[in-house]
Amino acid sequence: MRVLDEFFSSSGRRAHQHGPQYVELWRQLRHSTTGGKLFRPRMVFTAYDGLGGVDDEAVAWVGAAFELLHTALIVHDDVIDRDFVRRGLPNISGTYRDRALAAGAPQHEAEHRGLSAAVVAGDLALFYSYRLIDRSGVTGRRRRRVLDLMDDALFASAAGELLDLDYSGAISIPTVDSILTMARLKTAVYSFEGPLMAGAVMAGASDAVVASLEDFGRELGTAYQIVDDLLGVFGDAEETGKSTTSDLREGKRTVLVAHAASTEIWREMVPLFGSPTLSDLEADGLRAKLDQSGARAYAEALLAEHVQRARNVLARAEMPEALRAGLEPVIETVLRRGR
Amino acid sequence: MRVLDEFFSSSGRRAHQHGPQYVELWRQLRHSTTGGKLFRPRMVFTAYDGLGGVDDEAVAWVGAAFELLHTALIVHDDVIDRDFVRRGLPNISGTYRDRALAAGAPQHEAEHRGLSAAVVAGDLALFYSYRLIDRSGVTGRRRRRVLDLMDDALFASAAGELLDLDYSGAISIPTVDSILTMARLKTAVYSFEGPLMAGAVMAGASDAVVASLEDFGRELGTAYQIVDDLLGVFGDAEETGKSTTSDLREGKRTVLVAHAASTEIWREMVPLFGSPTLSDLEADGLRAKLDQSGARAYAEALLAEHVQRARNVLARAEMPEALRAGLEPVIETVLRRGR
Incomplete structure (x- = not known):
């Protein structure tokens, strides 16, 4: 760049x-x-180009x-x-x-x-x-608004990092909502919402469009987190370049785990979940139980729901066609975990 | 505040x-x-008040x-x-x-x-x-200049922190100049030079006055570091609230140590300097050798030199009397380590 x-x-x-x-x-x-993949500048440019920015x-x-x-x-x-x-x-x-x-x-x-x-x-x-x-x-109102967006992004990510620290230090498993809130604060605000809104502000978009991009970014950021959690356990390690054992070995608090912890099967998972010596075979066992508990199906349904909500935002009257056309492929990228 | x-x-x-x-x-x-003592705001205000600032x-x-x-x-x-x-x-x-x-x-x-x-x-x-x-x-040129000063301060302090990391990881003792450069970058630029210059900029001072405050800040910051090194070994622990053993026990790279390392006596100090189990009695021995090596006298002379240079800056023609009167007591504060 x-x-x-x-x-x-x-x-x-x-x-x-x-x-x-x-x-x-x-x-x-x-x-x-x-x-890296310069995902955040791409978000800024996608909103900006789709809204006819010229600077x-x-x-x-x-x-x-x-x-x-x-x-x-x-x-x-x-x-x-x-x-x-x-x-x-x-x-x-x-x-x-x-x-x-x-x-x-x-x-x-x-x-x-x-x-x-x-x-x-x-x-x-x-x-x-x-x-x-x-x-x-950039000067004047646009400058102030972009700086406010960066401020909001940093303020949120520090809060998310602190929640993450708390959750990983705690013995109990947080709820699905807590995990998604933490992930939104820690990553989505500065990766999706902030860049999209900043691109819109720089293009001189209306407040309604900026607010819709915040909604879109929040839904897509949540979808991203669920995809990440799913691929971390059920993904193809060769494709994602990420072991499907490490999340389970580290005891990572994911949407899957949060859901499973609310079911009866969780008692059978506790002895192995987060064990530093977890073998690939034992991980296979945990994976099967996550499936059996309904956690996988739950996460996939939740993912579909957030993706649908993101699409609904794009369909709003105030969203120009060019912006819609620019953001549709971003949904696909996130679903394929191309961040 | x-x-x-x-x-x-x-x-x-x-x-x-x-x-x-x-x-x-x-x-x-x-x-x-x-x-804390809000030393940096005091530096900003002292320059600002001494130069007739009104905002x-x-x-x-x-x-x-x-x-x-x-x-x-x-x-x-x-x-x-x-x-x-x-x-x-x-x-x-x-x-x-x-x-x-x-x-x-x-x-x-x-x-x-x-x-x-x-x-x-x-x-x-x-x-x-x-x-x-x-x-x-604050807007326009003043805003840009104050932001540049904060930028210079952060840029310098990161460089100083990195040098400090290198020096404390190395076996050899750096030179007096290296230690003073590191201290200037790590602390003096953001504590003395930057705040004094920013106060002057905010008061609308001439470039000559701003440059003189940079000189004054650099000399005073260097003096501060030497005072700190001296009090860390020869100070009155009750007065400073700081043990006179810990610098020697931690093997802190100070002006005193840098000078002593260039003398014959250093060979006798090496076995104890930086020993985690250094006793107060052994520290007394090291202290005596620092004195004997001439390091203490050297540091005191160096301190007097930088204080004199700071006073010379205050005596420059472009420095208004009110500014001089405001900064004289700051020299005294630093000599009494009242930061």
């Missing part, structure tokens, strides 16, 4: 005065930001801002989850941990140095995400 | 919609921000922004240093660690939950520090 390249090139040059380590940290941050330079910076916010949040989320790998490769924590190990630091120390570098890198991404809006040149 | 109270009250009300845990996190963040409402928000940036940086610095205490009380990490321990989590897990909550809290403080500038109502 051109504007992100511009931003990282100028930041890299600026970092030079403070030594090669700092240039390297910026290089790692660039790698983390531009290596392409400004909107590109707004898209970049949401992507940088995403980088900040995943880099710090990886710190919180003590994850050292993302998409099969070392993330920032992992890269710095591996270097400390190579330099002879003991494992625990090396891990902490990795996490520390990631705290700093995430801080930079977070600060500059907001700052990029100023680089966009 | 009124504007910080306003900001935290409205954020607390807003957090309510996302549950009591989030309200509590905001309460902890407020406590961390308003419990008191706007400058109050700018001062609050720098204080919130400070909160963000110390909360994340405590994560990196695995510190759970600040000013003798549990910090955010410590508060959440203690709660997790009380809820039955094992020590290591509880510590990580404490650090995780602090990552989230620091993110909020960082994001809203920049955002507060928009709350100030």
